[in-house]
Amino acid sequence: MRNKNLAALLVALFVLVNVGCNEEQKKNAETAAVTEQSQHPSWSGQSNIYEVNLRQYSASGSIKEFEKNLSRLKDMGVEILWFMPITPIGKEGRKEKETDLGSYYAVRDYKGFNEEFGTMDDWKAFVKNAQAMGFKVITDWVPNHTAIDNHWMKAHPTFYAKDSSGNIIAPHGWMDVRKLDYSNRELRDSMIDAMKFWLVQTGIDGFRCDVAEDVPADFWKECIDSLRKIKNVFMLAEGEKADLHEAGFDETYAWDMMRAMTDLYAGKKSVTQFDSALNATIAKFPASAYRMYFTSNHDENSWNGTEFEKFGNAYKTFAVLSQTMYQSVPLIYSGQESMNKKRLKFFVKDTISWNHKYDMAGFYHTMLALRKANPALAAGASFKKLASSNDGAVFAYLREAGGHRVAVVLNLSKQAQKFTIKDAAIAGEPLNVFMGMKEKVDTAHEFSIEPWGYIVYDYQ
Numbered sequence: 295m296r297n298k299n300l301a302a303l304l305v306a307l308f309v310l311v312n313v314g315c316n317e318e319q320k321k322n323a324e325t326a327a328v329t330e331q332s333q334h335p336s337w338s339g340q341s342n343i344y345e346v347n348l349r350q351y352s353a354s355g356s357i358k359e360f361e362k363n364l365s366r367l368k369d370m371g372v373e374i375l376w377f378m379p380i381t382p383i384g385k386e387g388r389k390e391k392e393t394d395l396g397s398y399y400a401v402r403d404y405k406g407f408n409e410e411f412g413t414m415d416d417w418k419a420f421v422k423n424a425q426a427m428g429f430k431v432i433t434d435w436v437p438n439h440t441a442i443d444n445h446w447m448k449a450h451p452t453f454y455a456k457d458s459s460g461n462i463i464a465p466h467g468w469m470d471v472r473k474l475d476y477s478n479r480e481l482r483d484s485m486i487d488a489m490k491f492w493l494v495q496t497g498i499d500g501f502r503c504d505v506a507e508d509v510p511a512d513f514w515k516e517c518i519d520s521l522r523k524i525k526n527v528f529m530l531a532e533g534e535k536a537d538l539h540e541a542g543f544d545e546t547y548a549w550d551m552m553r554a555m556t557d558l559y560a561g562k563k564s565v566t567q568f569d570s571a572l573n574a575t576i577a578k579f580p581a582s583a584y585r586m587y588f589t590s591n592h593d594e595n596s597w598n599g600t601e602f603e604k605f606g607n608a609y610k611t612f613a614v615l616s617q618t619m620y621q622s623v624p625l626i627y628s629g630q631e632s633m634n635k636k637r638l639k640f641f642v643k644d645t646i647s648w649n650h651k652y653d654m655a656g657f658y659h660t661m662l663a664l665r666k667a668n669p670a671l672a673a674g675a676s677f678k679k680l681a682s683s684n685d686g687a688v689f690a691y692l693r694e695a696g697g698h699r700v701a702v703v704l705n706l707s708k709q710a711q712k713f714t715i716k717d718a719a720i721a722g723e724p725l726n727v728f729m730g731m732k733e734k735v736d737t738a739h740e741f742s743i744e745p746w747g748y749i750v751y752d753y754q
């Protein structure tokens with residue numbers, strides 16, 4: 295973090311809110327949190343991310359075809375559009391020569407636009423139009439490796455990492471790519487130059503950086519500082535190391551909590567253990583950090599299964615948690631609003647079956663509208679666990695900022711539950727967001743909730 299003394303104060307905010315503090319202590323801690331949150335783009339704290347898989351989004355897979363969805367996504371409440379890599383894909387090393395379209399993450403040209411999706415002019419026009427509609431646009435960036443037929447391989451062979459025998463390394467056994475060597479000064483300059491190209495020439499708002507943990511942290515610090523001299527970019531790291539935030543990233547993946555959710559539903563983890571995992575991840579990260587909670591993304595969907603496979607009847611329950619959790623700027627993946635139930639193939643054409651049905655769009659609209667309207671769901675708003683009479687099955691919590699409150703009550707079990715919430719913070723007459731009506735609740739109120747049920751209360 296940029297200021298370690300301030301960081302300690304921010305972490306203290308979480309403790310103060312949860313164990314109790316006087317109003318002056320709480321006000322001072324909240325002020326510190328707001329100050330540190332200012333490093334992020336001003337629009338980001340209450341925002342959300344929608345991951346776009348262009349190849350599988352439509353029959354043509356073009357950016358022009360995707361553009362037809364902007365009004366629908368705007369109505370749903372989507373704000374940040376994250377595009378999987380849009381750079382040209384290498385042809386060498388593909389597994390199936392006839393049908394294989396290659397991995398998005400095998401970059402053949404860092405300053406080119408993938409002809410599979412259209413032209414660079416199509417992309418520039420799209421970015422301009424999307425931003426005019428209020429969207430922010432970020433693209434996936436692959437800094438750890440390039441395609442075998444990237445022109446750097448011949449023009450700059452010293453850009454690449456070699457093993458003890460002098461062979462260029464194929465990282466993680468990925469045979470269609472070769473690893474870059476960040477001890478090379480010219481490589482660092484070339485990579486930063488390529489990222490600046492997309493900012494200056496196409497006007498995007500930031501980057502999602504692939505396998506960010508495999509690239510040296512000192513490069514990220516230098517790179518992000520350089521990019522922010524042009525624009526206050528939003529930077530999402532594919533990684534979950536806390537020091538990525540020290541290097542300047544706004545957000546990291548909450549894989550740890552996704553795994554905890556999966557284990558909880560599978561019966562491998564209790565609610566108490568889930569709570570402990572959450573406390574551990576909160577303690578691990580700076581208070582100013584954003585964490586990307588999700589129930590699906592391109593890797594999870596293709597390799598580990600859809601949200602319906604992993605979460606069964608709890609797919610909405612964990613989506614509610616992802617949308618409302620402390621520090622979360624949450625993710626929705628292409629097709630989730632349409633209840634896509636198939637694993638999308640990664641290397642070949644496998645178009646999402648939309649059928650003009652968006653069965654989850656209303657659910658996401660409700661959650662995204664609440665995030666936008668209520669500051670209590672901003673990433674930096676406080677978090678407080680609410681004790682219930684049945685904490686072995688019930689997980690309840692309060693988010694709060696500037697007098698605004700949101701309470702979330704989740705039944706994390708496969709049995710119906712009746713219980714009370716012991717904390718007086720639940721008291722009031724909030725709007726039951728999904729029921730669309732106000733309810734009077736207090737510590738004597740008996741809740742009755744179905745298996746894997748959820749309640750979201752808006753107190754503002």
